[in-house]
Amino acid sequence: xxxxxxxxxxxxxxxxxxxxxxxxxxxxxxxxxxxxxxxxxxxxxxxxxxxxxxxxxxxxxxxxxxxxxxxxxxxxxxxxxxxxxxxxxxxxxxxxxxxxxxxxxxxxxxxxxxxxxxxxxxxxxxxxxxxxxxxxxxxxxxxxxxxxxxxxxxxxxxxxxxxxxxxxxxxxxxxxxxxxxxxxxxxxxxxxxxxxxxxxxxxxxxxxx
Amino acid sequence: xxxxxxxxxxxxxxxxxxxxxxxxxxxxxxxxxxxxxxxxxxxxxxxxxxxxxxxxxxxxxxxxxxxxxxxxxxxxxxxxxxxxxxxxxxxxxxxxxxxxxxxxxxxxxxxxxxxxxxxxxxxxxxxxxxxxxxxxxxxxxxxxxxxxxxxxxxxxxxxxxxxxxxxxxxxxxxxxxxxxxxxxxxxxxxxxxxxxxxxxxxxxxxxxx
DNA sequence: TAGATTGTTAATCGATTAACAATC
DNA sequence: TAGATTGTTAATCGATTAACAATC
Numbered sequence: 518x519x520x521x522x523x524x525x526x527x528x529x530x531x532x533x534x535x536x537x538x539x540x541x542x543x544x545x546x547x548x549x550x551x552x553x554x555x556x557x558x559x560x561x562x563x564x565x566x567x568x569x570x571x572x573x574x575x576x577x578x579x580x581x582x583x584x585x586x587x588x589x590x591x592x593x594x595x596x597x598x599x600x601x602x603x604x605x606x607x608x609x610x611x612x613x614x615x616x617x618x619x620x621x622x623x624x625x626x627x628x629x630x631x632x633x634x635x636x637x638x639x640x641x642x643x644x645x646x647x648x649x650x651x652x653x654x655x656x657x658x659x660x661x662x663x664x665x666x667x668x669x670x671x672x673x674x675x676x677x678x679x680x681x682x683x684x685x686x687x688x689x690x691x692x693x694x695x696x697x698x699x700x701x702x703x704x705x706x707x708x709x710x711x712x713x714x715x716x717x718x719x720x721x722x723x724x725x726x
Numbered sequence: 727x728x729x730x731x732x733x734x735x736x737x738x739x740x741x742x743x744x745x746x747x748x749x750x751x752x753x754x755x756x757x758x759x760x761x762x763x764x765x766x767x768x769x770x771x772x773x774x775x776x777x778x779x780x781x782x783x784x785x786x787x788x789x790x791x792x793x794x795x796x797x798x799x800x801x802x803x804x805x806x807x808x809x810x811x812x813x814x815x816x817x818x819x820x821x822x823x824x825x826x827x828x829x830x831x832x833x834x835x836x837x838x839x840x841x842x843x844x845x846x847x848x849x850x851x852x853x854x855x856x857x858x859x860x861x862x863x864x865x866x867x868x869x870x871x872x873x874x875x876x877x878x879x880x881x882x883x884x885x886x887x888x889x890x891x892x893x894x895x896x897x898x899x900x901x902x903x904x905x906x907x908x909x910x911x912x913x914x915x916x917x918x919x920x921x922x923x924x925x926x927x928x929x930x931x932x933x934x935x
Numbered sequence: 936t937a938g939a940t941t942g943t944t945a946a947t948c949g950a951t952t953a954a955c956a957a958t959c
Numbered sequence: 960t961a962g963a964t965t966g967t968t969a970a971t972c973g974a975t976t977a978a979c980a981a982t983c
Contacts, residue, residue: 523950525949525950526950527925527928530924530928531918531925532905534924535903535904535921549963549964550964550965551964558905559951560951560952560953562951562954563951563952565965566950566952566966566967568966573965575964576964576965577959577963578958578959578962578963578964578965579959579963579964580965593928593931594924594928594931595927595928595931596924596927600927608822609821609822609825612818613821614919616818617818617819617919619903619920620919620923623920623923664926664930688927688930689926690923694744694828696741696744702933704926704930706925708917708919708922710826710829711740711828712744713899713915713917714834714899714915715739715805716736716739716915717873717897717899717913717915718804718805719739719802719804721804721873721896721913722802722803724896724913732973732974734973734974734975735974758941759940768975769975769976769977770941771975771977771978772974772976774943775943775976777942784940784941784942785941785983786939786940786941786982787938787939787940787941787982787983788939788941788983789941
């Protein structure tokens with residue numbers, strides 16, 4: 518069904534999902550590539566190409582069923598299963614992620630945090646346990662996460678990733694400001710906040726030319 | 727000096743900066759496109775093309791001066807000035823950003839937060855004031871931020887952006903999970919955390935095929 | 936000078952846009 | 960049937976890679 522999907526398309530999938538969900542909430546049941554394109558800031562052509570990466574979902578002369586298309590993308594992204602997340606680093610960012618209700622609603626459940634700071638340990642954030650980092654390996658077997666979130670200082674990121682790989686973890690959501698090295702059968706997605714802020718700065722700087 | 731710079735290059739600038747800074751810290755003073763490429767996962771060709779977007783920084787037979795190149799990119803990104811940030815929404819994400827020391831070090835200083843929740847108001851996070859959202863417009867003149875951070879529910883994001891535009895703000899760092907509409911002379915950079923997590927999910931799902 | 940490596944032009948590759956026949 | 964809009968092929972555009980003469 519779905520062969521090779523380019524990175525460009527993959528990066529747009531969440532936006533498709535977001536817009537289709539909104540449309541559905543607004544009671545829209547059907548939409549053309551023209552309308553969806555206007556809404557998302559893409560050409561109708563690109564919308565059709567993107568959607569056809571996964572197979573025929575439209576009907577000529579009519580458009581796309583909002584609900585069906587949304588559900589399909591939902592499934593493609595693997596959002597029909599639950600994910601268990603462990604957050605390593607219980608600083609402000611780690612805790613913000615742990616407690617953001619939006620993730621849980623989408624099936625991403627934080628099951629525990631880890632930290633090296635003895636002050637933070639035990640001090641559960643809204644019923645979530647914070648364990649000492651040294652118990653990480655030991656507890657992973659029980660916790661059974663499929664995703665680990667790196668919300669720790671950059672110096673500790675690579676060694677932690679290596680350890681997690683040994684422990685069988687294959688999905689990493691990295692907030693540390695480093696480019697990590699990892700085996701081909703591991704997936705790492707970065708959230709480089711400083712990079713994002715620097716891009717904003719660049720664009721503000723080169724605005725008025 | 728620098729004419730049109732493609733988005734692809736702009737998105738790589740922070741990574742260049744990051745790697746050059748690391749190299750400098752490690753005492754490396756000179757580097758070839760070959761070596762830098764290996765380190766960053768880019769081809770030497772691409773490194774040279776990217777750097778030459780801004781003008782000749784290398785020396786044939788030798789390579790690039792790490793310090794000079796780093797400084798130049800620093801300047802290009804506008805990191806040689808200070809930025810004043812106001813954060814709208816003093817929830818966990820807003821507060822995490824407000825207190826992340828890494829931004830201040832780079833010249834991005836949070837000067838205040840705003841929130842609609844009376845419980846949060848006044849309750850300063852490490853010496854930062856939290857003002858009621860209704861005073862936003864009133865206080866912006868004094869606060870003089872150039873960047874506003876949207877860390878509020880998606881329902882309030884668009885109307886807040888519109889108001890900020892009216893108040894003369896031209897830089898928005900948006901954490902709300904929506905695609906905002908904005909005038910051409912405004913710069914908006916998104917951090918769509920859910921999108922990022924969904925991409926991770928997609929890639930884990932399509933890993934073993 | 937000889938060797939190395941840039942700056943830059945040309946070739947390739949991939950992604951986006953345009954066009955249009957197929958069909959609901 | 961006529962009109963609309965898809966699915967898909969072809970054209971275009973832009974970004975990446977390769978090649979090599981210039982030069983440190």
